Amino acid sequence: MNKFENKWIRAVLPALLIHCSIGTVYCWSLFKGDIASYIGKPVSEVEWAFSIAIFVLGMSAAFGGKFVEKDIHKSSLIAAIFFVAGMAGTGFFIYQKSLIGIYFSYGIVMGIGLGIGYLTPVKTLMLWFKEQKGLATGLAVAGFGLAKVIASPLMEKLLGERNNEGILVNPANIYTMFYILAGLYLVMMLAGHLALKKPAGYEEETAQSKSFSYRKALTNKTFIGIWLMFYINITCGLALISQEKGILAFIGFGAIGLVSSLTAIFNAGGRIVFSSWGDRLKDRNSIYKIIFISSITAILLTVVFDGINQSIAILIIALLCFVNAGYGGGFSSLPPLLSDRFGLNSISTVHGLALSAWAWAGLTGNQLSAYVLEKTQSYDMVLYVIMALFAIATLISIFVVKPEKVNVESEDFNRKEEVAIG
Structure with a gap:
């Protein structure tokens, strides 16, 4: 056996x-x-x-x-x-x-x-x-x-x-x-x-x-920063992914099912590539910077070529693939990043707490792009909003999510441990 x-x-x-x-x-x-x-x-x-x-x-x-x-x-x-x-x-x-x-x-x-x-x-x-x-x-x-x-x-x-x-x-x-x-x-x-x-x-x-302290985690600057950039990445991903079929139909591209399978493969591939890439980096948070900046670059290239209205289909498909890859990579890179910052003993608890960002993004991602489309009738404006959010997430990753390891064990546990050692 x-x-x-x-x-x-x-x-x-x-x-x-x-x-x-x-x-x-x-x-x-x-x-x-x-x-x-x-x-x-x-x-x-x-x-x-x-x-x-x-x-x-x-x-x-x-x-x-x-x-x-x-x-x-x-x-x-x-x-x-x-x-x-x-x-x-x-x-x-x-x-x-x-x-x-x-x-x-x-x-x-x-x-x-x-x-x-x-x-x-x-x-x-x-x-x-x-x-x-x-x-x-x-x-x-x-x-x-x-x-x-x-x-x-x-x-x-x-x-x-x-x-x-x-x-x-x-x-x-x-x-x-x-x-x-x-x-x-x-x-x-x-x-x-x-x-x-x-x-x-x-x-x-x-x-x-070990006694995990929810208060310490929820009031910790690093955890808040990780939560926010994770939330933004999901919101942006859902905002674009939910409009995938409509965008392809708008530009007259017929093989929507083929593109849907292709973007799903990139979504899955991004989960492996980005998270395993993080194993080789000094600071795993760098993966999120790469995800956000590559997504911004893909959107900028589409905008430069006159946006959704005039861009060639291959460029728009590439944009959808890049965002899907980053969307998936954000999920798989989260647990090891949290493990680096908060330790492995309480990883299930702190990971679960961070996944609450997924809950709120699930309520806002689709609705964000639908609202922008309703008000502007423009897929290009959806791209501008998503790009702005990715820019905010990049700033959070750079200035808020610090590399130091954080203690999220309760004060009661620490005091008991000190008494036992004494």
């Missing part, structure tokens, strides 16, 4: 199984119109199920960090139960044509599974890959990004044929798809749950004996 006790079987494989399952939340755009059509509600109202799911993901990670820290086996099992129950429940409530039920199952129940599941493998990976933390988290989080590429063809197959107006020939396929996917992801996530294990010699009590 010793041949199975290695980082690939006990950390990477289970992380990929879990993240490739929960990452299918990004396939939402493939079927949201079918849900709206089946239950007889506007797409704008159905859209809130996705926003709620991302918000609950971030908040459940923020408040579930200490729980994940204590027991990865319980947390991975709970993630599987909530995610699968939410998936199956979504199918049931679509059948019942209940929008509130869809909000509850897809948004809240599945959202809890997303948050706990996203967080669970991270610390285990960094314990197995102590010298290559960025590569480790990149491999796992890449699964979250690749899920869309892997699951999209399966979902299209399960949804079946469409008529000339794009309506499903068999509308019942929309809810049966969720039942089938729930069964598939139950097997994958339980396999990940059973395989996930921390390396031999790691003492669980070491992590549990």
